[in-house]
Amino acid sequence: MRRKAKAPRRAARYRAAAAGLAGLGLGELVSATNGQSLIDNVGRSVVDWSPRQVVDLTVKLLSSRDKPAIRAAVGATAISTTVALARLPTAARTAALTALATATAGLALRRPPRSVPAALAAATAGAVTTSYALSGSSGPGRATAWVLLGSGSLVAARSLLASRRRRHEIETQRPLDSAAVPEDGAEAVPGLAPLITPADQFYVTDVNLSTPLIEENRWQLTIMGLVGETQRWSLADLMAEAEEFDAVMVCVHNPVGGHRLGNGRWHGVPLRTLLERAAPSAEADTLVTRAVDGFTVSLPTEPLRSGKWKGYVVVGLNGRPLSAAHGYPARVFVPGIYGQYTGVKWLTELELTTGPHSDYWSPRGWPHEPAWIQPQARIDVPAEGLRAGRPLQVAGVAWAPPHGIAGVDVRADNGPWQPAKLARELSPSSWRRWTAALDLVPGAHSVQARAISRSGEVQDSRERPPYPVGASGWHTVAVHVSS
């Protein structure tokens, strides 16, 4: 008897899941017509509410796949919630769906563009569809129709959002005046990272699931707070005063030997110039940088005003305006400081204030003070585990912004260090390529590199994780030298 009861229960669960998927899909589609993703808005709130350890773990386990994984988790939660709600009496179910729709609309309103009608329309479409599909007449064919409607709507929503991104890219990416990148003498080494990282290969790290798309004519940078007069800058104004500089940007999550960094040719207006124009009052010791995504970073004003720290409001990368993923139209960047402390992408406001400011990361347990990038060398050639000939050709990149690289050492099998040959330096803040040849007997070896900065700092040998001040240790690569 118990066996027989299982099949209808499974069918009921399938019908409920189908109703959940249909509601999710239609809600997402209505939201996408307004350029938003309900799923991503909910996902972003999950990221905001997660403790640092969870964020660190997902970064480590999933790296660039974390966003699709969060989306899938949000979708699965919506569907399983519907399955749970399906057992309730109709009145209780309607009340629960209304509450869920209201909460979802509320989360959507936390992200720009904050449109109440759009958020309500999307959440209502989801809840009404789910409710209708749950109460409608049953039958497996009907449930399958809801599944098709739901998944079709999800696909349509994704492609709507993708075409909006492409349109934004076409409208914003016009070439800027940019000097040709000089050669550094290491061009001929296959497998070695390029001197300048192409923008489409530059790592992307931020707390958003959907990249904010900002329109130039609806944007301005406001410099306010403890200033002589509030300043407003358009993108064109900033472009007109931008200068070019070369620098490496590094995520504090970059593991030893990792690729969460890139070397860029940036276009930016010095913060020193912008601050001079705004004439901050003497007690304005903190500069808060704010973005459309709710991310904030604050920096001390004194070293920026004196020029001790060379910070910029950046508007271009590698001869183009910033791409949406890298912060279009403007971001703050102080070469030498790790990405999460260096300033925000999608900048909207610079506020001069006094006293400590609580930034996005501080309640999540990260140190309050900006963390400086540690000197580090990465081995690109040979790739890990490769078979190679003799002598062994070794090559890589090393960085120690803002001081510059004074030397790179390499060694095999914990033997004596020997100096690598340094390629020409683009600027002290950019990475420097290096090459070396090691004469090793055939067999298995481990090759190691370390960087020495021009300030005299030798790369730390202690192996430490990214939290709290960036990973340390020496990059080690296993190689098999053939006879």
Ligand SMILES: Nc1nc2c(c(=O)[nH]1)N[C@H]1C(S)=C(S)[C@@H](COP(=O)(O)O)O[C@H]1N2
């Ligand atoms: N507005 C905003 N700015 C941000 C972030 C963010 O999540 N939101 N992430 C920061 C972090 S952690 C890093 S490492 C850099 C990454 O810049 P990129 O994605 O252009 O490489 O941006 C920083 N600026």
Ligand SMILES: [Mo]
């Ligand atoms: Mo980062």
